[in-house]
Every structure is written in C-alpha cells, then in structure tokens.
Amino acid sequence: MLMQLARASLWNRKGTVLMTVISLTISIALLLGIDHIRHEAKSSFTSTVSGTDLIVGARSSQLNLLLYSVFRIGNATNNIGWQNYKQVKTHPQVAWSIPLSLGDSHRGYRVIGTNEDYFKFYQYGEKQPLKLAQGKVFAGVYQAVLGSVVAQKLGYQLGEQIILSHGVGSVSFAQHKDKPFEVVGILAATGTPVDQSVHIPLEGIEAIHLGWQGGGMPAPGRSISAEQSLAMDLEPKVITAYMLGLKSKMATFAVQRQLNEFKGEPLSAILPGVALAELWQMLSMVENMLLLITVLVIVATLVGIVTTLLAGLKERQREMAILRAVGAPASTVFLLIELELLLMALLSIGSAFIILVAGLWGFRELLASQYGLFISINPWHDQTGILLAAVLGLTLLLGAIPAFLAYRRALASGLMVRL
Amino acid sequence: MSAHTDLKIPALELKSLVFSWPGQAPLLEIPQLQLAQGQHLFIYGSSGSGKTTLLNLLAGIYPCKFGDILIAGQSMAALSAAKRDQLRASSIGVVFQQLNLIPYLSVLQNVLLVSAFAKKIPQAEQRARYLLQKLGLEQQLWQAPANQLSVGQQQRVAIARALLSQPALLIADEPTSALDHKHRDNFMQLMLSEAELCGTTVVFVSHDPALRAYFKFELDMEQLHKGVQPC
Numbered sequence: 001m002l003m004q005l006a007r008a009s010l011w012n013r014k015g016t017v018l019m020t021v022i023s024l025t026i027s028i029a030l031l032l033g034i035d036h037i038r039h040e041a042k043s044s045f046t047s048t049v050s051g052t053d054l055i056v057g058a059r060s061s062q063l064n065l066l067l068y069s070v071f072r073i074g075n076a077t078n079n080i081g082w083q084n085y086k087q088v089k090t091h092p093q094v095a096w097s098i099p100l101s102l103g104d105s106h107r108g109y110r111v112i113g114t115n116e117d118y119f120k121f122y123q124y125g126e127k128q129p130l131k132l133a134q135g136k137v138f139a140g141v142y143q144a145v146l147g148s149v150v151a152q153k154l155g156y157q158l159g160e161q162i163i164l165s166h167g168v169g170s171v172s173f174a175q176h177k178d179k180p181f182e183v184v185g186i187l188a189a190t191g192t193p194v195d196q197s198v199h200i201p202l203e204g205i206e207a208i209h210l211g212w213q214g215g216g217m218p219a220p221g222r223s224i225s226a227e228q229s230l231a232m233d234l235e236p237k238v239i240t241a242y243m244l245g246l247k248s249k250m251a252t253f254a255v256q257r258q259l260n261e262f263k264g265e266p267l268s269a270i271l272p273g274v275a276l277a278e279l280w281q282m283l284s285m286v287e288n289m290l291l292l293i294t295v296l297v298i299v300a301t302l303v304g305i306v307t308t309l310l311a312g313l314k315e316r317q318r319e320m321a322i323l324r325a326v327g328a329p330a331s332t333v334f335l336l337i338e339l340e341l342l343l344m345a346l347l348s349i350g351s352a353f354i355i356l357v358a359g360l361w362g363f364r365e366l367l368a369s370q371y372g373l374f375i376s377i378n379p380w381h382d383q384t385g386i387l388l389a390a391v392l393g394l395t396l397l398l399g400a401i402p403a404f405l406a407y408r409r410a411l412a413s414g415l416m417v418r419l
Numbered sequence: 420m421s422a423h424t425d426l427k428i429p430a431l432e433l434k435s436l437v438f439s440w441p442g443q444a445p446l447l448e449i450p451q452l453q454l455a456q457g458q459h460l461f462i463y464g465s466s467g468s469g470k471t472t473l474l475n476l477l478a479g480i481y482p483c484k485f486g487d488i489l490i491a492g493q494s495m496a497a498l499s500a501a502k503r504d505q506l507r508a509s510s511i512g513v514v515f516q517q518l519n520l521i522p523y524l525s526v527l528q529n530v531l532l533v534s535a536f537a538k539k540i541p542q543a544e545q546r547a548r549y550l551l552q553k554l555g556l557e558q559q560l561w562q563a564p565a566n567q568l569s570v571g572q573q574q575r576v577a578i579a580r581a582l583l584s585q586p587a588l589l590i591a592d593e594p595t596s597a598l599d600h601k602h603r604d605n606f607m608q609l610m611l612s613e614a615e616l617c618g619t620t621v622v623f624v625s626h627d628p629a630l631r632a633y634f635k636f637e638l639d640m641e642q643l644h645k646g647v648q649p650c
Contacts (some may be wrong), residue, residue, distance in 0.1 A: 001594035005524075012523030114600035318518050324480065325509020325515070326580065328502050347615035415513060415592075 002332065003295055006339040007227035008378070009027045009319075016312070017344060019301070024348035028391060029355050031294045034337075034378040035387060036356070038287045044374065046276050048192045051123035051242075052098075053252050053277075056088070056325045057241035061265035066275040069100055072110040072193045075168065076102060079238035088244075096121045096245040100342050101124050101205045101236060104176070105168045111198045113205030113239070119145070121245055124192045130147035134158055140231060141203045145185035149195040156183050162198070163209060166217075174217055176246040178207040179226045191374040203234035244269075298391060302398045305344075307335065309402040311339040313409070320410045334407040344394055353379070421507035428492040429453040430587045430620035431477070436486035438472060445471055449486075455490075456587070459611060459621040460571035460649050461631055462641035472625045473643075474590055476620060478511055491587040508537035512581025512589040512619070514610070517597040520565035526551070527561045530580045537584050539591035550579035554609055571602040578610050582617055589614050591623045595630065607633045 010017045049055075049070050052375055057065045060319035067073040082099075089097050098121055101113030112118070114134070119137045122130050133160045137147055146156060156162065160183045166174035181200055189195055211218035213400040222234070245251055252271065259269035320333045360377045434453040435600070446469045454460055464470045475481045476488060479495055482503070487496040490510050495503055507513075507626040520529045527547060534543040551561060554575040574594055581589055595603040611633060614621050623627060623634065631637050637648035 005521075006564070142433075201523075209451045234456075319521055321515075322519065322521055324504075325478070326508075326509075326533045327504050327515040329504040329536075332536075333527075414480040415478055 002339055005323075006218055006336055006343055009336070010340055010343060013312075013341075017310065019270045020308065021344055021351065022300050023304065024345065025351045025355065027294070027298045028337065028348050028352035028388075031291075031298055031387065032262070032352055032379050032384065033359075034051075034222050034287075034290055034294045035384065036360075037375070038291065039381050040375045041287070042280060042284075044191055045280060046104040046273075047125040048276070049122075049272050051121075051127045051245060052272050053244045053246040053249065053257055054244040054259070055241060055272055056244060056267055056269045059268045062268065062275045063279055065241065065268055065270055066272065068102060068274065069243070069388070070193065072102075072112075072197060076240045077187050079240055080242075080267065080396040082236045082239055083265075084262070085239060085242055086266070088242075088259070090260075091255065091258075093246050094244055095247045095249040098122060098243040099202060099236075099239045100241045100243070101202055102240040103168065104164050104166055104205065104208070105262060106150070106162055106164050106198045109147070109154075109196050109198055110168060111164055111200060111205075113200055113202045113236075115202055118199065122194070122243070124190050124194065128190075129260060130190065131188040133186050135183070136199050136203075137178065138184055138199070140182075141201055141207050141234065142179060142181050142226065143204070144181040145187060145199040146183055147187055147195040147197045147199075148189040150198055151183075156186070158183055158186065164198070164200075165236060166212075171275070173299065178202075178223060179208045179229070179402045189374075192367075196229060202239070206234045206236050207232075243394065260394040269349045274400040294388060299394070302395055305341070306398045306401055307398070310339070313402055313406050316406070317409065317413065320406060321413070321415050324410055325415050330407050333410040334403045335404055337403035338396055338399050341395055341403075342392065345395040349388055428456075428459065429489070430456045430491055431622065432489040434487045434489070434493075434608055436476070436483060438469075438476060438481070438483070438485070440524055447476070447644075448642050451648070452643065452646075453648065454620050455534055456620060457615065457618050458636060458649070459614065459634050460623065461634035461637040462622060462624045462640065462643065463626065463631070463637060464624065468640040470626075470640065472620075473539070473593070474513075474624060477588070477590055479507045481570075500594065501548060504536070505538070508533060509540075509584050510587045512584070512586040514577045514589070514591045514594045516593045517570060517574070519580070519594075520568075520573055522564065522566035524565060525562050526556065526565055526576050528562070529565050529576060530583055533580060535584045535638050540584050543583060547579065547583055550582060550613070551576070553613065554579055561605060570597050571606065574598065574606055575609060578606075578613060582613055582619065585617045586619055589619045589621045591621065593625045594616070595625075596627070603630075 002139065019177050031153065055065060055069050057069060058076055060077040060079050064074060064077065068076050081229050085099060088094065096117060098118045099114060104111040116137050119130050133148065144162060156176065161180040162183060163180050164176045166176065181204065210232060211224045246255060256269045259267050323332055324330065357377055360375060360379065364375070364377065431454040433449050435451070436447060437445050437449040462470065472481070476483055483496050483501065484535065487494050489495070490506060493506060498506065514597040530547040530551065531543055534540045540546070556572060556575060560568065560572065565576065568576065575592065595606055598606055607630065638647060638649055
C-alpha cells in the first residue's frame with residue numbers, strides 16, 4: 001500500500017521528480033565512473049609490464065629505474081656495461097633477458113634500442129606478448145618498429161624513413177640526419193608505454209652515435225656515413241637497463257641480491273611488481289582526492305534534494321492529514337517520504353549504470369585508438385555494492401530530516417489543517 | 420454479548436474530559452456526553468471555541484490526558500497512539516471541510532485507502548463500489564484521479580470513504596462549507612441517510628446554524644461544557 005502511494009505520489013510530481021532523478025543520476029554516474037576509471041587505471045598501470053622478474057639498471061632508486069625503463073619517463077643516472085650484461089645473461093637462473101638502451105627520441109617519442117628478444121619476451125597485462133599489427137620485426141641496423149600510438153599520431157606507414165633526435169626532448173637541435181631509419185613494423189596497441197615508443201636495434205643506436213664524443217655532435221668532416229658505419233664494429237659498449245626472466249620465481253630474491261652486490265659495477269635490481277605498487281601508492285593519493293570530491297558532489301546533490309523536499313512539505317500537509325484521518329500512524333508519514341526518496345535513489349542508480357555502460361561502450365573505440373586506453377565496459381567492481389549502499393544510506397539519512405519534520409507536523413497539527 | 424446489551428453501550432461517551440495546551444487555561448472541559456448508536460448530533464460553535472481540538476480528540480489524534488473518551492465502549496485513554504490510529508481506521512470515519520481526497524489517487528483508491536490501515540474490512544472493494552453507486556457517482560469516474568472531480572463529487576467520495584469500514588462514529592467538520600445551497604442540501608441528506616443505514620453515530624460540527632435543521636439533536640459548545648445532554 002505504502003509502495004503504491006509512494007509511486008503514485010512520485011508520478012503526481014513527475015516534473016520535480018524527473019529533475020531530482022537527473023541530478024542524482026549525474027552525480028552517481030560521476031561516482032561510479034571515477035571509481036571505475038580508478039580501478040581500470042590501477043589494473044592497466046600494474047599490468048604495464050608482466051612476466052618480468054627483475055629489472056636491472058645502474059644504481060638508483062627503484063622508482064627512478066622503473067620510471068625510465070618501463071614508463072619511459074625521466075633519465076637513467078648512468079649506463080651499465082655491455083660486457084657485464086653478457087655475463088649476467090649466462091647466469092644459470094636467467095631464462096631470457098631484454099637489453100634496453102635509452103636516450104634518443106623521435107618527435108617527442110622515446111627511442112628504445114633493443115634486440116629481437118624484446119618482441120619475443122616482453123609481456124604486459126595478463127602475460128600477453130607484443131603483437132605486430134603490420135610488417136615485421138627489425139632485421140637490419142637502420143630499421144625501426146613503431147608503437148601503435150606513434151604510428152597513428154604521426155601518420156607513419158611501413159617503408160617510411162624517420163630521423164631520430166639526440167636526447168629526449170620533443171624539440172632537439174641534434175638530429176641524426178645522416179642515418180634515417182626505415183619503418184618495417186608497427187605494433188598492435190597494448191595500452192602501455194610500448195605504444196609510445198620507437199624500437200630500433202642496439203646496433204642502430206651504436207651506429208648513429210659513431211664519431212660522437214662526450215654527447216656532442218661529431219666535428220665537421222669527422223662524421224661517419226651510414227654505409228661506413230655498417231662496416232664497423234657495432235656491438236654496443238653500454239646499455240641503460242635490462243629486463244630479466246628467471247627460470248624459477250623462487251630464485252628471484254637470490255638473483256636480486258647477487259645483482260645488487262655485483263662486483264663489476266653498482267647495479268640496482270628491482271622487482272617490477274613491488275616497484276609498481278609503490279608508485280601506485282603515490283598516485284592513488286590523487287585518485288582518492290578525486291573520489292572524495294565525487295562523494296562531496298553527491299552530498300551536495302542530496303542536500304539540494306532535501307531542500308526541495310522541505311520546501312514541498314507544506315503543500316503535502318493536507319495529504320498527510322488525510323492519511324492520518326483514515327488511520328495511518330504518524331510513522332507512515334515518515335516512511336512514505338523515505339520510501340519516495342529511496343525509489344528516486346534506486347531509479348537514479350539504475351539510470352546512472354545505463355548511462356555509464358552506454359558511454360563506455362560508445363567511447364570504447366575512441367579511447368582505444370586515440371589514447372591507447374582499454375577500459376572495460378562493466379563498471380561493477382567488488383566494492384561498487386558497498387559504494388552504492390553508502391549512497392542509499394546517505395540518501396535515507398538526509399531524507400530523515402524532511403521525513404521527521406513531516407512526522408512531527410503530522411502529530412502536532414492533527415486532522416484539521418487550515419490552509 | 421447479546422445484541423441487546425450492545426445497543427446499551429453508547430457509541431460515544433465522554434467522561435470528565437479536560438484538554439489544555441501546555442501552560443494555558445483549559446480549552447475544553449466536558450463533564451459528560453453520551454451518544455447512543457445511530458444518534459446524530461449537531462455541535463454548534465463559533466471559531467476559537469475548541470471545536471477543532473474536540474474533533475482531534477474524538478478521532479484519537481490527540482491523546483486524552485485527563486478524562487476519557489469511549490468509542491463503542493473502548494476507552495481511548497487506555498490506548499497507545501498506535502492503537503488509537505488502529506481504532507480510528509476501523510471505528511471512526513472523518514469528513515473534512517474540503518480537500519478530502521489524495522489528489523493523485525483514483526476515486527476508488529481513495530475510498531479503499533482506509534482498508535490499508537484498518538483491520539480486515541469484509542469485501543471492502545465491493546462495499547466501496549456499492550457506496551459510490553449509492554452516493555450517485557457514476558462508474559466512469561471511479562478510476563479518474565480525485566482532483567478531476569467537482570467539489571461536490573469529492574465530498575460525496577469522502578462520505579463513501581468515511582463509511583467504508585461501517586464505523587461506530589462519523590466525525591464531520593463543516594463538510595458543506597465549500598458547497599452551494601443546492602449541493603449542500605443534497606450532501607446532508609446523502610450523508611445522514613447513509614450513516615443511518617450503517618447505524619453510525621454522527622458528530623457534525625459547524626458554525627453555520629442553518630444546518631441545525633437536519634438534526635434531531637443539537638448542542639453548542641457552551642452547553643457541552645456544562646454537561647448538557649442532547650435530547
């Protein structure tokens with residue numbers, strides 16, 4: 001009966017109710033959306049690299065090493081020796097390794113010097129390997145494989161020649177103009193920093209820096225042409241970092257300790273999972289703030305709704321008196337107002353879900369192609385239920401104010417409401 | 420209990436009823452009043468004489484702290500607020516001056532509203548239809564929202580609602596004040612004859628002395644205070 005009354009009463013005020021539901025829908029969709037993006041960001045963040053047991057670079061903090069080796073942010077403190085790398089590769093526990101040589105860029109996108117093992121062993125997400133969308137892995141010195149975002153943003157096709165810049169700024173005055181690289185492959189999108197990288201062979205890195213001294217351009221007349229370079233020894237002397245896959249996970253800590261105590265040069269070996277978690281801790285401050293703001297938006301919306309309800313109470317006094325006259329206890333008045341709010345909140349939650357899922361579905365392609373973001377359509381997470389229960393609880397709590405006032409008024413004014 | 424003794428129990432009995440607002444002189448002091456089953460009483464009182472308070476007391480909205488009100492032998496002073504609400508649903512009908520109906524419910528839903536709060540009313544829906552028919556409301560109006568009816572029609576629906584549970588007592592608070600002369604006459608006759616059929620006792624309060632004519636028994640508020648019995 002109460003349900004029938006609440007429904008009919010809401011329907012009777014459908015204009016106001018519609019506006020209320022719309023405003024609540026927007027704020028709940030905002031809350032769910034932020035919460036969803038938070039989860040997706042975290043999972044995409046922590047799945048940037050997977051399957052790698054250790055990342056090794058010159059001695060530095062683990063965050064710095066993680067940032068430049070995986071996220072292509074910042075710079076290495078120092079290089080590490082190629083011979084030492086070759087030695088570590090022969091360690092009985094090492095299953096595979098990926099050398100990384102950083103420091104150059106192409107129009108703002110980082111250049112990664114590496115070898116074919118990168119395309120064989122690098123994994124992200126749920127241990128997914130990299131896939132080529134077009135072309136093949138580099139086989140010659142002056143060949144490059146582009147990440148999907150690089151290819152798309154700069155409009156590169158297979159066979160195109162690109163010129164790398166020295167250093168990592170988006171504007172560089174030192175260009176490797178004499179040694180252009182041919183695009184031979186384009187990787188499929190991964191939603192990780194791989195999409196924003198240009199991959200070339202270690203030999204390529206070596207070749208473009210031949211004749212360079214102390215980081216400066218070669219003096220005029222002393223530069224070495226691309227053809228000449230090919231005849232020279234292109235085995236790298238140094239690299240920036242390397243990733244290791246071990247035969248047994250159990251050995252991870254032992255190998256890490258051995259590397260950290262490496263006699264040849266000071267190294268840092270980090271566990272990517274641990275470093276990612278530490279980095280996420282720092283970033284989650286921001287998203288917690290974002291979530292807090294969303295909660296405040298909901299509170300503001302609810303306060304607005306309660307204000308509307310309070311303003312409408314006088315008009316409904318008659319209605320309440322009639323209910324009292326036919327024998328409704330005063331508590332019915334309280335329950336009726338709370339029930340109406342509950343119905344509006346449930347309606348808002350339902351439409352917020354529909355809007356969110358439709359929005360995610362509609363923008364899925366765009367997000368994936370433009371931003372390399374892969375966001376799941378399903379915004380339901382483990383804690384979503386708790387979040388929504390909290391929203392409902394808050395609604396009922398704030399709704400108790402007008403409900404209680406109406407209840408008190410129903411008790412005091414009795415049947416004969418003078419209008 | 421036999422039907423004979425049933426009839427002996429007054430439908431409404433007031434015993435040394437005193438009511439005052441906190442910190443004020445008593446507004447109502449009624450030593451005694453008894454109405455038999457089926458008796459119709461007209462209470463005349465000017466505004467401010469405590470009519471409204473009396474009706475709220477009779478309906479069990481306000482608790483009677485001093486004295487007692489008995490509805491068909493049931494003492495109100497002994498009941499909790501929830502029990503009084505229950506008693507009102509099943510034993511007391513109320514008709515207001517105007518705006519008796521919840522505007523967003525249909526006519527039939529308005530009449531049946533009582534059955535949501537009263538103890539089971541036998542064949543409530545059938546009785547609602549019967550009453551609406553008797554009160555001259557055509558069937559095509561029954562599903563219409565109450566606010567689409569004229570004031571006269573609304574007041575007739577109010578009678579149907581008040582009498583649905585065949586209450587012991589019908590309280591009417593100037594139900595004709597919004598009606599013109601012709602409708603008023605029609606309304607009074609319908610209400611009183613239906614109440615008579617139900618065997619319901621009527622307490623009709625008004626400041627319009629012209630309505631006296633419809634009643635055999637009448638009292639004004641002052642007589643009520645003196646404990647004069649209707650005769």
